[in-house]
Amino acid sequence: xxxxxxxxxxxxxxxxxxxxxxxxxxxxxxHSAHDEIPTDLPRIPTWGVIVAVIxxxxxxAGLFVLGWGPRQKRLAELRETTAAVEDARPLVQVALPxxxxxxxxxxxxADARAFQETSIFPRASGYLRKLHVDIGDRVKxxxxxxxxxxxxxDAELAQAKASLAQAQANLxxxxxxxxxxxxxxxxxxxxxxxxxxxxxxxxxxxxxxxEAQSAxxxxxxxxxxxxxxxxxxxxxxxxxxxYAPFAGTITARNYDLGALMTASSTAGRELFxxxxxxxxxxxxxxxxxYVTSVRNGQSAFLSVRNYPGKExxxxxxxxxxxxxxxxxxxxxxxxxxxKDGTLFAGMYAQARLEVTDAQPPVVVPTSSLVxxxxxxxxxxxxxxxxxxxxxxxxxDLGTDIExxxxxxxxxxxxxxxxxRLATGAEVAVAGTPAEAAPxxxxxxxxxxxAR
Numbered sequence: 001x002x003x004x005x006x007x008x009x010x011x012x013x014x015x016x017x018x019x020x021x022x023x024x025x026x027x028x029x030x031h032s033a034h035d036e037i038p039t040d041l042p043r044i045p046t047w048g049v050i051v052a053v054i055x056x057x058x059x060x061a062g063l064f065v066l067g068w069g070p071r072q073k074r075l076a077e078l079r080e081t082t083a084a085v086e087d088a089r090p091l092v093q094v095a096l097p098x099x100x101x102x103x104x105x106x107x108x109x110a111d112a113r114a115f116q117e118t119s120i121f122p123r124a125s126g127y128l129r130k131l132h133v134d135i136g137d138r139v140k141x142x143x144x145x146x147x148x149x150x151x152x153x154d155a156e157l158a159q160a161k162a163s164l165a166q167a168q169a170n171l172x173x174x175x176x177x178x179x180x181x182x183x184x185x186x187x188x189x190x191x192x193x194x195x196x197x198x199x200x201x202x203x204x205x206x207x208x209x210x211e212a213q214s215a216x217x218x219x220x221x222x223x224x225x226x227x228x229x230x231x232x233x234x235x236x237x238x239x240x241x242x243y244a245p246f247a248g249t250i251t252a253r254n255y256d257l258g259a260l261m262t263a264s265s266t267a268g269r270e271l272f273x274x275x276x277x278x279x280x281x282x283x284x285x286x287x288x289x290y291v292t293s294v295r296n297g298q299s300a301f302l303s304v305r306n307y308p309g310k311e312x313x314x315x316x317x318x319x320x321x322x323x324x325x326x327x328x329x330x331x332x333x334x335x336x337x338x339k340d341g342t343l344f345a346g347m348y349a350q351a352r353l354e355v356t357d358a359q360p361p362v363v364v365p366t367s368s369l370v371x372x373x374x375x376x377x378x379x380x381x382x383x384x385x386x387x388x389x390x391x392x393x394x395x396d397l398g399t400d401i402e403x404x405x406x407x408x409x410x411x412x413x414x415x416x417x418x419x420r421l422a423t424g425a426e427v428a429v430a431g432t433p434a435e436a437a438p439x440x441x442x443x444x445x446x447x448x449x450a451r
Contacts, residue, residue: 089428090420094381094412097362097403106294108284110302110351112343115279115335116246119270122261123239126150133272135253139244145272148240148261157233164226171219174212181205181212239263248276277345280336282314284351285329289395293355294319300334301352304343311352312336312343361394361402362409369393369401370417378407379414379421381429386414386421 129149133139188205191197252273255261261271282302286294296319302312314336323330334351336343368378370388377388391406407413412429414421421427 089426091430092379092381092386092414092421092427093416093430095365095368095415097364097407097409097411097413099360099362099409104355106286106290106353106355108286108351108353110282110284110334110349112302112336112345112347112349113281113283114248114275114277114345115281116248117251117273117275117345118245119252120145120242120245120272120274121270122148122242123263124148124150124153124236124261125263126153126240126261128255128257128259128261128271131253131257133250133253135250137250139248139250139274141244141247143244144241145244145250146242148242150237150240153233153236153240157230157237160226160229160233164223164230167219167222167226171216171223174216174219178209178212178216181209185209236263242271244274246274246276247278248274251275275345277341277343278337278339280338280343280345282334282336282349282351284332284334284353285324285327286332286353288323288328288330290353290355291323291330294330294332294353298354302334302336302343302349303352304347304349306347307342316353361404362407363397363400363402364407364413365415366396366399366401368413368415368417378403379417380411381414381427382412384426384429385424386427387423 126148127150128146130147131145132147133143133145139145185205185208188197188202192199192202250272252270254269255271282300294316296316298316300314300316302314303310314334316332317335318333320331364378369391370377370379375390376393377390379386379388389406389411392404394402394404396402414427
């Protein structure tokens, strides 16, 4: 077969097949391998390709939508931030001051005590013979409580009565002697005018009259002294029976039968303690800021932990009339009826007093205050610009604070002043003053706890 030389290592046959020299496979052998690939594989339907394409397109569309929404939101926020930066005006929040309620509840710690309470000490020395009452008994005024056996007093009283009788007998004799000396003196004075007696005799009768007169006066004094001793011992003998000075409840009994009683209020403990709890005295110390708003005769309300949710009504009856210089408080007394014994003397309680301000101060949020070297101030917005105003503050109500002076009540007060404001600077107001106003006027009186 005729061939044509193409190069040093390759020859092409006339039938178009290529042969490689140096042992390489020929083109004829490669074509033989290609002919071995199967040709009966199944063909993919056209509709399947279309569905796959549609699913792929929808997937890409969903991914596009998921990414497009957040991107638009970020772009909007970026535009707002850019606009705020370009505006370069501080963004502030404002609030309208509110008038504090005229009526307030002043809640103060209170000390409940008996309307009257006293310790009963023995006045007569002796031995306790009988007890008629004990702790917790209710007694009436003048009721017999105890009896004391005092034989020493009985003996002293008998002796005093005998001394009184002796003094009265001596006085009778002194009176008789006085009358005799007086008559004799008058007779001698008559004789002396006629010369019937000497001057010496007259002087002797005059001296006897004077002596009788002195003896009479001494006898009267002795009678009075003896009678006073009898009366004293009679009174002491009366103290051997102990009576209740007023109606109340026995709160203490410190001696048993046979105990030695000593007539002294400092020698030992009291025999009884009695308390009148039908009415309780409740004492409160009102701070100086409220003393002009509390009046005698106004109602007051008492609450104790023993009765949650219940208030007892009483009346302010009196005050000390002078402030305590140490605490700057005025002490008031409130009387509460306690006939049923619901309350007990010595209870700790809380008294609620209704106080009224004739000119209640305005209230602003506490966050609006600025403290610096010049004092306390707030920033107000006027025609889109901010200006500082010096103020004096009153009571701190927590989130709000009273402004006693410096504001009229119709200003737009900046609630977030910070350190970025300057006098006359233009600002951007967030919302309206009505929306950012502090707490609305309370429907019930607000409470102010005194510390």
